[in-house]
Amino acid sequence: MALSSASTVDEIIAHLRTLASDENRAGMARFGIATDRALGIPNAVINPIARLIKRDHDRALALWATGIREARILATATDEPAKVTRSQIDAMAAEFDSWEIVDHAAHLICAAKLAQETIPAYAADEREFVRRTAFSTIATAAVHLKKEPDETFIAWLRLVDTHASDDRNFVRKAVNWALRQVGKRSPALHLPALELAEKLAASSDKTARWIGKDAVRELTDPKIVERLNAKR
Incomplete structure (x- = not known):
């Protein structure tokens, strides 16, 4: 059956299973994506499915609970941001096992207006993928939270400085990403970001x-x- 906003979790999962690809799973593993619970469906295929099934908070929770990679990506894309709570995000973060799902969840955190409270808490968290979430969310916010004042990002640059020595691969790459995205956000943020980058480079x-x-x-x-x- 064709998927729609009325599709149930079982129907969505059944459809996803018809798209499974062992070859794609192997390719994902080469990019450091956790594949033990993956069907091997590329994001270019998942994204149109998200648009078809539309947003539903309860269904998103159920999709997440399946543990399947593709279902979890759909969960982050089709949840209703106004209904997402900090406790929900914390529960999700405790199960993060891949940089990819972290980066999808960062969009949901920003849309749910939870960036300001989660970023400092997650940056202080020693778990690799939880800490990555903090900096992935900063990078995402720099692009998508157009109305956030520069002062917010200045504060987040201090977190970049604090955690720039975390040598875990998925953390250091996210810290770098956050620094670059903040520096490109606006003329006012470019200089402090560049100054921090030069400090770290030395x-x-x-x-x-x-x-x-x-x-x-x-x-x-x-x-x-x-x-x-040109923006000045």
């Missing part, structure tokens, strides 16, 4: 130095600088 810590050098390279790119100058 660090004696290998991880902080990598984060800083990579961010300096992007934030001094002539095209980036020109675009920001």
Whole structure:
């Protein structure tokens, strides 16, 4: 049957299983995506399904509860942000097992207006994927939360500074991503982000130095600088 906003969890899962691909699962594993509960369906196929089934909070909770990668991506895409609570996000975060699901969840956190309370808490959390969530959410917020004041991002840059020495792969990449995205958000944020990047680039810590050098390279790119100058 064709999927629609009236489709049940069982119908959605049954449809997803018809799209499963062992070949795609193997490809996902090469990109560091957890595949033990994956069907191997690319996001380019999942996204149109999300648009078909539309938003439903209770169904999103049930999709998440299946544990299936594709169902969880649909859960983050089709939940109703106004109904999402901090306790729900905390419960989800406790089960994060892949950078990919973290980055999908960051969009839901921003849409649910929970970024300001989750980011400091998750940055302080020692669990790798929970800490990644903090910085993935900063990067996402820098692009999508258009009305958030610059002061919010200045505060989040301090978290970047604090955790720039975390050498775990999925954390350091997210810290770097957050720094670059904040620096590209606005002319007012470009300078403090670049100054932090230069500070980290000169660090004696290998991880902080990598984060800083990579961010300096992007934030001094002539095209980036020109675009920001045009906004002044």
